[in-house]
Amino acid sequence: MTSTQWQHPKLPSVLPVVPAVQDVTTTAEQVNSGMARITNPTETPIYICAMDNCYRLFPSRDRVMAHRKRDHDTEDREEIITWNE
Ligand SMILES: [Zn+2]
Numbered sequence: 001m002t003s004t005q006w007q008h009p010k011l012p013s014v015l016p017v018v019p020a021v022q023d024v025t026t027t028a029e030q031v032n033s034g035m036a037r038i039t040n041p042t043e044t045p046i047y048i049c050a051m052d053n054c055y056r057l058f059p060s061r062d063r064v065m066a067h068r069k070r071d072h073d074t075e076d077r078e079e080i081i082t083w084n085e
Pocket of ligand 1: 049051054068
């Protein structure tokens, strides 16, 4: 018998900007069945480059800075949105 591995959903590297609101449609049953999952900053680090309406997602501050240097030609450490710090 093979166990079913939980697949991480693939997110696009750029997400549309919308206000964050509470999820009032996902039921407890859906969460428990694996359709949805609660996470936290330790498990799912998120760093967003908020420079020039960029909004690309990265797993670490270092990755944001590497992206900045390459794509924005700057090492400015401001305008990073994260729930990890
Ligand atoms: Zn950027």
